[in-house]
Amino acid sequence: MTKDSSKNIRIVQAFLMLSILGAGAVAKDFSLDPVQVLLAFLGGLSAQYICLRLLGIKHAGYQSAIITCIGVSLLLRSDNLYAHALAAAAAVISKFSIRISGKHVFNPANFGVLIGLSLLPGTWISAGQWGSGTALAFWLIAFGSVSLMRLRFQLMTWSFLTAYVGIFIFHRVLWMGYETSVLLHHLENGTLLLFAFFMISDPKTAPNHTAAKLLQTLIVAGTAYVWQFEFYMTNALLWSLLFASLLVPVWDRLFTAPQFEWRSFGGTNNDVVSPSHNFRTADARPIAAPVR
């Protein structure tokens, strides 16, 4: 595998997420029906196919849709069979339809899961379902996976975790007197890790400029902290990211930098970047690039 090929990174990412999904479903009683996972894929991939056809996009694949479907399956729980399919479809459609300056606004899985949670009956998110054994495995996988990627992909993850842990230590441990074990307990939360490694780090919905990326993670971490610990509301990370995503177009306007583009061919260490005004749709490559 070419170490820095971004295509390969997405394959690695999909593989890791699938492993977590499989291990969790088998070992941790995710109360997730395999049929729900299949239907999530059916919904998400069909939506991708239809959107690509309707928009006439030819040079795009299904990798991001697959990752979205896994993300929806990992986070969303439901007592019916249609919720996962609809949430995954909504996630993929949002990628093509909710766009500012040629860039989709919301991380698709984040959007799909919250749409499912808010609009569909019989849905919930089990934030505490992972348990500490899974968390350890998760950290190992996460560390292993980031070693395959360049700093560019890890920046948001580590900056978010630093901000979150920093706020936690200063406010909760030092000021409020909570024991350090409470912090460690929160770091075992699979939802936090999934969020940090696979959601906020999504380069397609992140601000383009490095400074803006850091600012964005600070805002997401701070909002999530207040949401959870001051207002006692659930699913803080997901809501925080959803709302903060609306700021990304503002950051991109204030801090100019080339826009990220996934590259679908190997052999080079460079991610394809394109000026944002050239960019039209997710997974589409407006610049000429040979596709193997």
Add this chain to the structure above:
Amino acid sequence: MLPRSASAFCGFYVAKADASLYNKASQVVLTHHDNKTVLSMMNDYKGDLTEFAMVVPVPVVLQKGQINVGDRKLFERIDAFSAPRLVEYFDPDPCQQRFAADMLMESAPMGAAVRKGMSAKRTKSLGVKVEAEYTVGEYDIVILSAKESDGLETWLQESGYNIPSGARRALKPYIKQKLKFFVAKVNLKEQAKTGLTYLRPLQFAFNSRRFMLPIRLGMINADGPQEILLYVLTKDGRVETTNYRTVKLPTGMDVPVFVKEEFKDFYRSMFDEQVRKENMKTVFTEYFWNMGWCDPCAADPLSPEELRNLGVFWLEEPSSPITSGRPQRRFAPPGRPSGPVPVMVTRLHLRYTPDTFPEDLFFQETQDRANYQARYVLRHPWKGSIDECPQAKPYFEQLKDRREREAETLASLTGWDISTIREKQQSSFEIPVSENNGNGQDGWWKNLW
């Protein structure tokens, strides 16, 4: 019966001198809807009543009308209704066992003398403010606010309580969150008037966005794992913890018939084993069902009045249950709901230590409405002769397989030794062997040695 080594509660017990005060498994009913909470707490305090004290962090200064002394029977009722159950399949009446009846509060001996109040000046100098004082039922209650955990600890100590070491650290986060402290002790005169030999449950109602249960204070004087049975009453869906794993206990398994005689041991061992497998870091769901019906019923559903007494404020006055097409498996007696009511009960059971549960319990009401109960199945074998008919022999062969599966299930659930299980199975019912065996047919070798 559950392990007795636990001491627990949302608040902690504080003792004068060095008396060892232990609170075993606590039972809590947490009724929550629309940012309104009613908390009912019953503990099986054993000890001198003069030394009883309970400290619970609460979000607001409670008015007298928000505090109530409830009826212990309500806990017995909701416990019996939601208890794990054993069913027999050959018998039309399902077998019902109520292991948790063992966890009821035991009577506490009467003591003497009540602490004297502290001067207002001293109270103020410690940064402690007595926000309100009431006598409700047999309890003298003060609601305190504090600026510093040191001051609060000193106040409690100087008021005559021997605060367990570590209280200061546990109190601090609650003070920083600007929570108030509900402190209850027994008023012996009032207690004598009740004529009861036990303490009745305390209930309080308040508005708060927090859907949580403070358990950390209760860990201060623990000398081993503690245990809580928590009944959460909500309007719509199953309740789970957001900061700990919540799993349903294994259910619906066929287990050997001798389990009927030792269901309490079985359930205790199974719970021990599940706790061990999860490293004592998990909250277990034992029951989730509508409060209006059950199948099979371990006890009659609670009446609307009983539910209201447990804080279900959204239940309308006239006891008119929602009618639905859902089949009702048990006809309730007069005054009981005869079908689904807009009240769901989630029964959660947790065993914990300060290390495995470093934070209070935070909950969410999910939209999951799938019924769940911890239920175990006995299948009594047919006790005829193997030579009675041609079908008998295959039946007993299948029975042998089934019995082995049941033994394996039981061993895996409880961690019991499988050979002991097999022996017990054998002594409870010996599978007949055909007299033809040993005549050159199947099992010809059985009579050789």
